[in-house]
Amino acid sequence: METSLDTNKNLNMDDNTENTQSVSDYFIPTRHPKVWIIIVIGLILVSLLVLFLINSSQNPVSNPSTKSYSDSLHYVSLNIPQDWDIDQEQGSNTTGLNTDHPVSQKIEISQLSNSSQEGITIQVQDGTPACPLAPHMNSMLVGFPASYDPNFGTWTIPTTKATVIVSVAYPGSNFARANPFATQVTPVPPAIAEKNRNEIIGILKTLKLNNLTPYSCK
Numbered sequence: 001m002e003t004s005l006d007t008n009k010n011l012n013m014d015d016n017t018e019n020t021q022s023v024s025d026y027f028i029p030t031r032h033p034k035v036w037i038i039i040v041i042g043l044i045l046v047s048l049l050v051l052f053l054i055n056s057s058q059n060p061v062s063n064p065s066t067k068s069y070s071d072s073l074h075y076v077s078l079n080i081p082q083d084w085d086i087d088q089e090q091g092s093n094t095t096g097l098n099t100d101h102p103v104s105q106k107i108e109i110s111q112l113s114n115s116s117q118e119g120i121t122i123q124v125q126d127g128t129p130a131c132p133l134a135p136h137m138n139s140m141l142v143g144f145p146a147s148y149d150p151n152f153g154t155w156t157i158p159t160t161k162a163t164v165i166v167s168v169a170y171p172g173s174n175f176a177r178a179n180p181f182a183t184q185v186t187p188v189p190p191a192i193a194e195k196n197r198n199e200i201i202g203i204l205k206t207l208k209l210n211n212l213t214p215y216s217c218k
Contacts, residue, residue: 066079066082073126078112087110090107132217141166171193
């Protein structure tokens with residue numbers, strides 16, 4: 001009898017031990033609950049950051065210190081400082097009046113300038129340029145062959161749809177004849193002239209010619 005009772009007792013103890021071990025295996029340790037909170041918060045922050053980056057790439061923030069310029073034909077676009085003025089004039093020019101095929105050409109002139117006599121003049125002559133092109137191409141502007149006149153600070157760019165003429169002027173540039181913003185040339189320290197030049201170059205770097213291709217006479 002004692003042997004039988006001892007055996008049952010041992011069996012019961014073994015059963016209890018096995019049950020205790022199997023149940024504990026299914027419990028998540030709760031010794032560090034703060035760790036799980038930190039992990040969850042971290043995942044939320046990472047998700048929000050990813051959403052923000054995606055939204056920023058799809059909707060880039062514009063520079064509030066600049067504004068956009070475009071001619072009426074949308075051939076030329078440029079970002080200029082917010083405080084610059086835009087003065088646009090339109091006209092026409094007719095050639096071949098004494099021939100059987102006179103040609104009318106739309107011309108638009110835009111003067112972009114500020115009160116410090118810094119400025120960029122953009123002239124768009126609609127229509128295919130007439131050959132021969134004059135003067136010869138000796139420069140490049142925004143990837144287009146151009147004729148640059150250093151006396152006037154002017155690039156003439158012939159394209160398949162229009163001739164685009166870009167002129168720059170700033171205090172210290174010495175483009176006296178090309179400067180529509182000043183009546184006389186006043187001496188400017190070289191450091192100031194270089195600063196003005198860099199500002200104009202920075203603006204010209206935003207220049208784009210849209211839906212145009214270079215033109216050359218065959």
